[in-house]
Amino acid sequence: MDVSKPAPSLLDKNHFALRRVHSLLGIVPIGLFLVNHMLANSTAFLGASHFNHHIGLIHDLPWLLWIEVLFIFLPLAFHGILGVVIALEARYNQNRYPYMDNWRYTLQRVTAYITIAFIAVHMLHYRFAHWFGIAANYGDAHHAAGGFYGFTIEGFQSGLLGLPTWVWIVIYAIGLAAAVYHFCNGIVTFCITWGIVIGDESRKRLSLAAGALGVLMLVWGVVSIYALATVDPETITDDSVETHTAYVIEAPPGSS
Amino acid sequence: MAKEIHVRIKRQAGPDAKSYWEEFKMPYESGHNCVSVLMYLREHPVNAKGEKVEPVVWESNCMEEVCGACAMIVNGTPRQACAALIDELQQPIVLEPLTKFPIVRDLQVDRQAMFDALLAVKAWVPIDGTQDIHRHAPLISPKEQDIRYLFSRCMSCGCCLEVCPQYRKDARFIGPAALGQVRLHNSHPTGGFFKEDRLHVLMEPGGIADCGNAQNCVKICPKDIPLTSAIGELGRQTTIQWLRDLFVK
Numbered sequence: 001m002d003v004s005k006p007a008p009s010l011l012d013k014n015h016f017a018l019r020r021v022h023s024l025l026g027i028v029p030i031g032l033f034l035v036n037h038m039l040a041n042s043t044a045f046l047g048a049s050h051f052n053h054h055i056g057l058i059h060d061l062p063w064l065l066w067i068e069v070l071f072i073f074l075p076l077a078f079h080g081i082l083g084v085v086i087a088l089e090a091r092y093n094q095n096r097y098p099y100m101d102n103w104r105y106t107l108q109r110v111t112a113y114i115t116i117a118f119i120a121v122h123m124l125h126y127r128f129a130h131w132f133g134i135a136a137n138y139g140d141a142h143h144a145a146g147g148f149y150g151f152t153i154e155g156f157q158s159g160l161l162g163l164p165t166w167v168w169i170v171i172y173a174i175g176l177a178a179a180v181y182h183f184c185n186g187i188v189t190f191c192i193t194w195g196i197v198i199g200d201e202s203r204k205r206l207s208l209a210a211g212a213l214g215v216l217m218l219v220w221g222v223v224s225i226y227a228l229a230t231v232d233p234e235t236i237t238d239d240s241v242e243t244h245t246a247y248v249i250e251a252p253p254g255s256s
Numbered sequence: 257m258a259k260e261i262h263v264r265i266k267r268q269a270g271p272d273a274k275s276y277w278e279e280f281k282m283p284y285e286s287g288h289n290c291v292s293v294l295m296y297l298r299e300h301p302v303n304a305k306g307e308k309v310e311p312v313v314w315e316s317n318c319m320e321e322v323c324g325a326c327a328m329i330v331n332g333t334p335r336q337a338c339a340a341l342i343d344e345l346q347q348p349i350v351l352e353p354l355t356k357f358p359i360v361r362d363l364q365v366d367r368q369a370m371f372d373a374l375l376a377v378k379a380w381v382p383i384d385g386t387q388d389i390h391r392h393a394p395l396i397s398p399k400e401q402d403i404r405y406l407f408s409r410c411m412s413c414g415c416c417l418e419v420c421p422q423y424r425k426d427a428r429f430i431g432p433a434a435l436g437q438v439r440l441h442n443s444h445p446t447g448g449f450f451k452e453d454r455l456h457v458l459m460e461p462g463g464i465a466d467c468g469n470a471q472n473c474v475k476i477c478p479k480d481i482p483l484t485s486a487i488g489e490l491g492r493q494t495t496i497q498w499l500r501d502l503f504v505k
């Protein structure tokens with residue numbers, strides 16, 4: 001309409017594609033990663049050897065750092081940054097129009113912010129704590145007593161940032177709930193976005209299924225938190241569990 | 257039964273003027289709706305304090321919820337004032353202009369953005385010849401006719417834009433009403449000639465990707481237009497169009 005319009009920016013030209021890629025990344029690989037990550041964590045409930053075995057398999061993957069950067073970090077950064085841009089466009093009005101779907105819309109964005117914050121804390125907690133020298137009593141992951149199991153439990157109960165374990169339980173529970181909600185409600189909006197579900201009936205059915213998945217994942221995650229928070233780190237020794245030696249953070253096999 | 261009708265109106269003397277609230281009272285009569293109340297106030301422009309004021313400005317035409325002109329916020333809900341019956345409303349009745357459009361004066365807003373959106377998406381069926389082309393009108397199955405009828409009832413009232421958390425004056429989102437009309441016209445045998453054009457418009461900034469699936473639009477629409485089904489359907493159509501653009505062109 002406006003003939004004097006400036007040429008569209010590169011972002012504008014690819015608006016649709018960027019949004020669709022954002023949507024897709026939420027499911028593959030980020031959503032799949034979340035499911036796999038929770039699967040791995042929940043093996044803590046089964047005991048040290050299960051946990052160490054499962055996490056060991058992941059750490060033994062070839063090209064691990066590349067896999068992490070290409071299939072977790074970059075997609076998450078893309079989805080997270082564009083996600084914030086999208087969320088900033090919202091003009092929330094659930095106070096005026098308190099429909100359930102409107103709450104879901106608002107929560108999708110609120111949980112996005114919580115998830116970003118949680119992921120940052122979580123990475124600081126288990127990945128980069130030693131960079132900041134704040135993981136004195138569990139930070140030496142290479143030689144932690146009890147392998148990954150010992151490292152993870154020590155980390156959970158180490159009082160990082162001076163916070164007692166119960167505070168960490170609450171932080172992880174909130175992060176878990178936010179990520180699970182965001183993922184499960186995201187499955188529904190993904191299916192609307194791509195035109196996989198169209199009518200009201202099929203959308204309702206999908207919402208029920210996604211809700212059920214959410215409850216399942218929530219319970220599943222709580223089980224993992226319970227397992228990590230209730231084992232006494234003092235009882236874990238190298239001899240009590242089978243340890244893995246392949247756990248090297250800075251230089252995974254094949255990347256040197 | 258109430259002895260009088262008590263209304264509170266959010267007024268504004270012009271596009272850039274400051275808004276203010278003014279109260280009015282009129283004798284009760286059964287059968288009034290918000291537009292007929294405004295008509296009475298136009299004849300008796302006296303506020304509740306007894307002061308003579310400028311008559312309240314608003315728009316209306318059909319008085320039967322088909323023209324869309326009288327959309328405003330009645331007791332917090334965007335709807336057609338002509339279909340808002342006084343006997344069913346809690347008093348004082350609060351009338352506000354729609355907030356997503358520039359205000360012309362009082363309750364009158366400028367919904368040009370909606371018509372610009374309809375133009376942008378070519379929300380019409382092109383004629384297939386100015387002379388006899390020796391063909392019957394294209395057939396549409398009765399089932400599809402029924403669905404199309406639902407979408408054809410859109411009166412561009414703007415209630416759906418009002419409640420949409422993704423739609424605002426200063427942003428590019430085209431809004432749900434135009435999406436419903438794309439769904440309608442794409443499914444017409446002749447209207448479908450423009451399908452690709454329409455989908456490409458919806459794939460630009462402000463198009464379908466800017467819908468956030470809050471689904472408020474479908475709940476407020478006074479004509480019960482299945483807007484979210486249209487959005488789902490267009491999600492599918494744009495997915496297919498995108499793949500075509502990527503792999504066929």
Ligand code: HEM
Pocket residue numbers: 022023024025026027030031034076079080081082083084086087108109112113115116119179182183185186187188189190191193194465467468469
């Ligand atoms: C890093 C922080 C994150 C931010 C800021 C964020 C932001 C968002 C936003 C705003 C949306 C809504 C998009 C829309 O409706 O147009 C969204 C959708 C989605 N997100 Fe996230 N997200 C984040 C992390 C995640 C994570 C960790 C997952 C996976 C578990 C995920 C999975 C999804 C899915 C599946 C969708 C639905 C896509 C669609 O509607 O088509 N997001 N995200």
Ligand code: SF4
Pocket residue numbers: 409410411412413414415416417432433436476477478479480481483
């Ligand atoms: S879709 Fe419904 S609410 Fe929106 S403009 Fe049309 S009639 Fe009004």
Ligand code: SF4
Pocket residue numbers: 419420421422423431432466467468469470471472473474483484487
């Ligand atoms: S579904 Fe929600 S975001 Fe999309 S057009 Fe309707 S009200 Fe707006």
Ligand code: FES
Pocket residue numbers: 315316317318319320321322323324325326327336337338339
């Ligand atoms: S006057 Fe036409 S819809 Fe109210």
